[in-house]
Amino acid sequence: MAWNEPGGDKNDPWKNRGGKEQGPPDLDDVLKNLFGKFGKAGGGGSGKSYTGMGVGLLLVILLVVWALSGFYTIKEAERGVLLRFGENTGILAQPGLSWKMTFIDEVIPVNVQSIRDQGSAGAMLTEDENMVRVEMEMQYRISDPYQWTFSVTDPETSLSQALDSAIRYVVGHTKMDDILTDGRETARQRVREELEGIISAYNIGVTIIDMNFKDARPPQEVKAAFDDAIAAQEDEVRFIREAEAYARELEPKARGQVNRMNEEAQAYKERSILEAQGEVARFEELLPQYIAAPEVTRQRIYIETMEQVFSSTSKIMVDTKGSGNMMYLPLDKIMERQNSQTQAQRDQAKNTLEGLRNSSDAESLLNRVQNNNIRSTTRQGRN
Known part of the structure; x- marks a missing residue:
């Protein structure tokens, strides 16, 4: 039967010891008994041995706690400033697990990468x-x-x-x-x-x-005026940029035009020189003829010159004799009208010929015309 079951009081370790009931043992008594055993093991059970063992054990415990409290960790982005008795040692604790002497050394971590x-x-x-x-x-x-x-x-x-x-x-x-x-x-x-x-x-x-x-x-009171001034300055810069762009665009065209004008002037110069040399050569050729027959040569030069002049001008014939009325004949208009009529007749004949070629009897008509031409030629030959 267990001591804590009903009827098992006689087996209770805290009761019936020495003929009397007692509660759990006192903690002080337990410690005294424990240190007493240590004292006996050390030789004699005297109070002096008991005190020496307690102090030694306490020192060991304090030493272990002190050693364990010296471990610290420095993060990857940090460096630790190591002080010994408050004075800089010039040593920076690097990232990772390190150890310091507690109450002697002090480490202040500082982030040096962020x-x-x-x-x-x-x-x-x-x-x-x-x-x-x-x-x-x-x-x-x-x-x-x-x-x-x-x-x-x-x-x-x-x-x-x-x-x-x-x-x-x-x-x-x-x-x-x-x-x-x-x-x-x-x-x-x-x-x-x-x-x-x-x-x-x-x-x-x-x-x-x-x-x-x-x-x-x-300041807010004058912000609107300053905004207008800044906008005007920006417009000025923009206009300057646009003008510079226009100048850069126009300059090549102007240079090309200048080069073209220079080339045209050079060509005109060379042409004028050649024409003048040609005129000189022509007069040198005419000089012997003029010496041989001055009147005929003069008349021929005059006629050639008038031909050149009248070929590019309008011509009007005016009758200044007879009655007092002035009669004129616009030859240029008449020639133009005649040329236009001739051109119209040519166009009409061309269209007619094309129509005949396109018709079904165009080939027979052409053969007939050719035969008539052959007959006319034969008759003329006989005559």
């Missing part, structure tokens, strides 16, 4: 005494963990103040039109150079990656 942002914005006075609101943002990375941790009390606040100071200095030495229009890139570079000069004196331990010019605008 890119951090720091912005600044505010209303500022420009060189030409105009108010403008500028907003810029800086991207940086920690290059020296120890300087970042101990050079200044609050590195982020110091960096923000340095950025604000650099922006205000550059804006204060720049005109408003340059800040609002095409001078932003120059202002951005100047702010970066000025900021690098400031933080180099503080030894904050950061490296500037980039500087972004996010926004620059005039």
Whole structure:
């Protein structure tokens, strides 16, 4: 029968010991008995041996806890600044599991790979005494963990103040039109150079990656007027670009026209020289004939010249004798009318011939005409 079953009280280990009932043993009594056994094993059971063993065991436990508490881990993007009694050892803890002496060494992890942002914005006075609101943002990375941790009390606040100071200095030495229009890139570079000069004196331990010019605008009260001015400047630039494009398009055409005119002038020059040389040669040929028969030669030259003149002019015959009425005969009109009639007759005959060729009896008609022509020729030969 088990001690905890009904009727098993006599088997209960906490009862009927020494003729009396008792509860569970006290924890202090258990510890005393345990250390007493250790003391006897060490030789004698005296109080001195008991105290020595307890102190030794306690020291071992504390030593193990101290050793285990020295293990720490540094992440991949971090470096640890190792301090010994609060002084820099010049050693950077690398990523991974490492060990330090607790209460002696201290490791401060610093992220040296992530890119951090720091912005600044505010209303500022420009060189030409105009108010403008500028907003810029800086991207940086920690290059020296120890300087970042101990050079200044609050590195982020110091960096923000340095950025604000650099922006205000550059804006204060720049005109408003340059800040609002095409001078932003120059202002951005100047702010970066000025900021690098400031933080180099503080030894904050950061490296500037980039500087972004996010926004620059005039006060809200005059924003509409400045928008119109900026639009006008953009239109000016656009018109200049269009004019330059038109000039680039027109210049080759003008050069081609100039070259063509030069070539035509050169050809005209050569033609005139050749014509003059031809005229000289012709007069040299006429000179012996003129010497031999001057009157005949003069008359022939006159007739040839008049022929050339009248061939390209209108001709009118005028009767100035007889009655007082002036009679004229427009020969050019008559010749034109006659030529037009002749051309009409030719066209009509051509059309008739084509119609006859297309008709069914065209071949017989042609044969008949040929026979008539042969007969006429034979008769003429006989006569």
